[in-house]
Every structure is written in C-alpha cells, then in structure tokens.
Amino acid sequence: MPKRNTEESLISNSCPKRIRLDNTSQDVLTVKDLCDLIQYATLRHTHNIMKPSWFSVCGDERVSRVNVMILDGLTQTHFYRYFTHFKHLRNKYNCRWTLAPSSGDLMSDLLNSDIKQSEEQIKISASLIMNPVIRRFGLKASGLSSFLLTEADMIKHNFPVKGGRGFEEFVCTPCEGAVIDSSPLFGLDCEMCLTCAGLELTRVSVVDSSGKCVLDELVKPPNPILNYYTRFSGITSLMLKSVTTRLEDVQTKILQLLPPDAVLVGHSLDNDLRVLHLIHRHVMDTSLLYRKEFGQRFKLKHLADVILNRKIQSEERMGHDPCEDALAALHLAQYFITKGPRKVVEDHLEDLWEFSPDSGSDHVTSCVNHSSSLAFGHALYKSGQSSLFLSRTTDMCDSLSNQLCRRQYCSTDREVVCVFRRVVQSYSLSVLQFTDNLQQTPATTQQHLQQMAQCLRKMCVLYVGPLPDETTEKQIHKLFRRCGRVQTLRFLYNTYGVHAEVVFDHLEGAQLAVDHLNGHQISDQCHIKVRRPVDESFLDLDERVFERQHDILNDHMIYVCNLSSKPHHHDDLQQTFRQFGPIQRIMRPSVHAGKLHRHAFIKFERSESARAAVGVTLQMGNRKLSVCQALTPPHMTSWTHTQTVVTETAEHEEGCDMRCLSDVQQLQMEQQMRKLDGKVGKVFRALEKNCLSIVILPGMSSGDVDYLGLCFININNDHTI
Secondary structure, three states, X not given: OOOOOOEEEEEOOOOOOEEEEEOOOOXXXXXXXXXXXXXXXXXXXXXXXXXXXXXXXXXXXXXXXXXXXXXXXXXXXXXXXXXXXOHHHHHHOOEEEEEOOOOOOHHHHHHOOEEOOOHHHHOOOHHXXXXXXXXXXXXXXXXXXXXXXXXXXXXXXXXXXXXXXXXXXXXXXXXXXXXXXXXXXXXXXXXXXXXXXXXXXEEEEEXXXXXXXXXXXXXXXXXXXXXXXXXXXXXXXXXXXXXXXXXXXXXXXXXXXXXXXXXXXXXXXXXXXXXXXXXXXXXXXXXXXXXXHHHOEOOHHHHHHHHOOOOOOOOOOOOOOHHHHHHHHHHHHHHHHHHOHHHHHHXXXXXXXXXXXXXXXXXXXXXXXXXXXXXHHHHHHHOOOOEEEEEOOOOOOOOOOOOOOEEEEOOOHHHXXXXXXXXXXXXXXXXXXXXXXXXXXXXXXXXXXXXXHHHHHHOOEEEEEEEOOOOOHHHHHHHHOOOOOEEEEXXXXXXXXXXXXXXXXXHHHHHHHHHHHOOOEEEOOEEOEEEOOOOHHHOOHHHHHHHHHOOHHHOOEEEEEOOOOOHHHHHHHHHHHHHHOOEEEEEOOEXXXXXXXXXXXXXXXXXXXXXXXXXXXXXXXXXXXXXXXXXXXXXXXXXXXXXXXXXXXXXXXXXXXXXXXXXXXXHHHHHHHHHHHHHHHHHHXXXXXXXXXXXXXXXXXXXXXXXXXXXXXXXXXXXXX
C-alpha cells in the first residue's frame, strides 16, 4: 500500500500548547511507536527517554497522565464505514494515524516493552532516580519558572489563593506579570505571637535578590497577646510597647516594594503569607524544593548548614532573626535554580538525604548492569508511578505482576467506564479495553469486513453512459482523469447502450466527476450521465460526503487535479494557490522516473484559505484545474485498494458473491458503534487537564489481508469532570 506523508497539529485556543505529529520520516504507526510515545510521556523526567521523532509538544512538561482506550476488534474500515456514529472520536481527536495491525496482546506488549536508555542514564544510580526531588522536577528542569509552585500546588499546601475559602479578606498583590528567568527574587520571613484571635504578625523582614534587607518592621497585633513565643520569635512585650505599625501598614509597604514579576521566597512560606493576610501568585518554597520522602520537610537551619555551610538560629541567641532566615531561604532558592535538581541531589545525596554508597550497593549495581534493557512496567513502578488496566476479559496480562499494574475485570464495558471515573486521578497510566459485544464468529467478522471495504470502495465508483458505440477506453480515461486518478475502468455491455464503470482512487475524484462531467457532451448527439451506484446502502451517500467535508482533519485542505506530471510545475502550483493564504504543505506523491501524480492535496495554515480556493476557476498554463474540499483523511492513501490503472471490456459484470449482514445485524452494529463512541466521550470528559489521551482501533489480520487500524491522539485541555 503506497504511503503519503502527513502532518497534523492540534491547536488549543484555551491552552498555550501545540501538538505536532510530524510524519516526514514514517507513514504508518506501529504498536512499538505507541509504546515509545507512552514511555516518553510517563518516564521522560526520570529515565531520559528519547522523544519520538514523529511527536512533539510545545511545553510537553504539562502532560500529567496518560490514558489509553483500546476498542477491541475494530479497524480503520469500521471507523469510516460507521463514520456518522463516531461523533466523539471525530470531534474530540484532531490527530488520526493509520496503525499497523497488532499481532499480539497490546497491554502486554506495552508493559513488557523494553525502554532504551541513554549511556548517561545508565550511570544514574537507582537512589538518584528515586529521590523525591528528581521525581518532582525531573533530571533536566532548569530556570526559575520551572520551580515556581503551581496553583494546584498552592491549594494542596494551603497557600492563600484568590477565591479560596477563608481568604476572602486577604489582600492580593498586583504582581500579575509573567515570570522569566531574570525575574527578581525576594526573601520573606515573619515572626508571630499567639492572641485571642490565633496567630498574628509581630515582625516581618524582606530581602531583595542582592541580599539587602529592604524591609524590617515590628508590628502591633490588634488583639490582646496571650503568648509572645519569645523563645522562637525573640519578641518581648517591651519591644512592642511603643510600636504603632499595624498589619495594614506593612501590607501597603510590601505592595509598593514588589515589582510586577516579583517572586517571593521563603521556608514554609504559606505560614508567612497567611499571617500577613497576603495573596501572591508567584512563590518558591524551599521546604518544597529540597523535598523529603512522605511529605516530611527539612528544617531551614539544617538546610542552611548542609547546603550553604552557614549557622543560623543559634541557640545562644534568644529567638530567630527573620532577616537572617529570609536571606538563608533566598540563597537556598538561588543555589537550587543555579545548580538544578540533578546536581543538587548528586552533590548532597549522602549528607542531606543520608544515602550511603555502601547501603543497597548490590541493588544499585544490579540496576546499572540491567539498565540498558528495562521493561517499561518495571521502570514505571520504580519511578513511583502506578498503572491501571480495566477490561471485561480475564485472560489479559497474566504474566504481569499485580505490583506493577492494578488489574480489575468488569462484567460490562459500562462498568469499565464507571470504575475508571471513580479512580481517574489515582494513576499515571490507565488502559481501558472495550470489547465487541456482538460476539461475531471469525467467518462473520471476515464477511463483515469484506462488506465494509466494498462499501467504502463503492463510494468511489461511478457509472457513465450511455456512450457512443465507437467510444474507446482511452477516451473515457482521458476525460475522467481530469478529476482524479482512475483506478479501474471497464465497459459494460449488458445494459441498454454501452456504459462504463469508473473507479477513482480518491473520493474527491468521484465527487468532481459528478459535479462537472454529468451532462458532458461526448459527441454531437450524446450527453453522458454520470451517476453513483443506486442501492439501499447508498441512499445516504450525500450525507456521508457532507460529513467528510466537515471532518476536522480536512478543514484546512483542498484537493486539486488535472495538474501536469512534470516536477518543475510544482513551484507554479504553489504560486497559484498562495494567493488564498499561507500554505503549510503540498502533498503530491510521485509516480516513477521523476514524474508526479496529476493530483495534489494542499494544506493551508487557515481554514478560510481552503474555503476561498474552492469554487474559483483556476488555470495553470493551458490546463484548467479542478478543485474541491478534501474528503480523504490525510493518513489514508486511498478509499480503495490501490493498484495500477486497469481497463477491461466485459460482457458480464463480475459481482461480489457475498451476502450482506441482515437488517437486524446491521442495526445492532450501528448501535454498538454509537455506544462505544459514547463511552469514549465519557472517558475523555473524565480526564484531568493536560492528560494525554490515546484511542486505539487495533486492526486485524484475516488470512492474507491486513485490515489496518487507527490511532487517535489528543491532550485534554479542559478539566470537565
């Protein structure tokens, strides 16, 4: 099957993220390609997995989880035969790829597939990979913005956030500017006392990026003080006796002090911001940068001693010095940003995280010796991530340990969806398998696939006539190839007058021929009719064509025919259509000896350009071009089995000795496709924002025929549970 290069992109208006699937190096995905993508998405921060060459995401660090749905028993033929019923697959997934049929168990192939690690990764010990800092930030994180707390992190750790419960009266800083690597850092530390209203502010200190103390104020609480906490704060009643500064005063000073892109740094900074009654968007917390296991935190005094080689909070001195603590937090953050998480962990693995090279040395040696080939399931488990497999079948993945993958078998596909929606947030990788409820026998399945393939082929079939007796195949072929590549042409004599059956390679060719050649005068007294097959399965053909015209994959694309086969005319083609808008690419397969096909698919950067180009009379040299909206998905080469053009003369039309499915079976099949698509929609809506979603129609091999599969890929940009 010839291949055509494709390039699909998903662009979200609500999220600054772009997926680009670049198919310049390959044309049909394999299960291994999907395994490489899933490995990259889940292990890129811990195992230096190489990014697949055909896939790239701008800002791919935002991808949080991976969900895979396997629609067992379905092929590409199913999707395009029952195109109407796959509403969610058509509209929610902007990327479709042809998938080579899988020869085995997809789930087992995935979790048992080997990950190929770089030489650099082989040298990384198991202790480094499992370190909580590396698990959080990865090995390559760099730059100030990589270490800011996200809004979700702030909510999780009880930071004051705008609109949060209990923070309605808090003051918001006007710092809404974008943070870049050169944005200024400000160290912040507060001391507090206990009043009848709870903890209240008694002293606040702020240092700038250079370490200069720019604010150091004592603050008088409005409520009676019950405990000064002098041992820790150093504050006494005598110190506050003559103080008139109030909380509102220091809030005003801090707001005036901070520039729009300021980043506040502190140790357990949430406590300081709460006592200040202050909401600030850009924060770094050193207690969350230098992480410990199980949510425990290092003390600031210990971090300053180990990392900065500095003694703070001396026991000889009464209370803490907030300027000193703010400066220590600032320097710890600057050190982390400068060194990066990997260097920080490597330099302080023993003195901070108390890892001894002697302890667990056999395990480390074993990991290094086997790191060149490690099963994906084991790597996922060792990186601290969990995986889930939900299916109706009970014979899947029996070789996999429950420790590596939680498996739950459900009685129905509906139960698969219900269980997943309850636990969607708990797993880094989830795989859902939906099975075919019709329980067809292999013979019935083969028959149905043949019927569907024949149905798709008939969409490209036209009947032409009546023709004058002296008409030749060459004349008809020359006439119809203006609209597209003709796959087969044969004359039919068992009708009233001579007719011809013309089969186009692409649906666009058939559509153009119906639009432009119906009623064409072929001789002085003969106007031919160009018609599609007329039977009950094609009564809705106009609706099918309309759906494909509005397929999201084709809204930027047009089909052009009656081109010259000479390569040097390619520049003329680009010049002709550039007037409608910027062109992303022109897809025009070659034939042989440097010649090109007489048709091309042109992809514009904007859908408006594609619409403008359709319906306009265009000419290149002495050739009048035929143009229409693209109907063939970019990942397909043809709606028919591609072969060389054949002309035949036959007295009897060769029919297909194949029984169609009964009306009841056909209705059941349509209902099943609609139900499966509905389950895909429910699962997609349950995915959290930035979850990579992959839907697989595995395809199948039946005898000597491979029925190709399909792969749908998208990232959920909206959290709509």
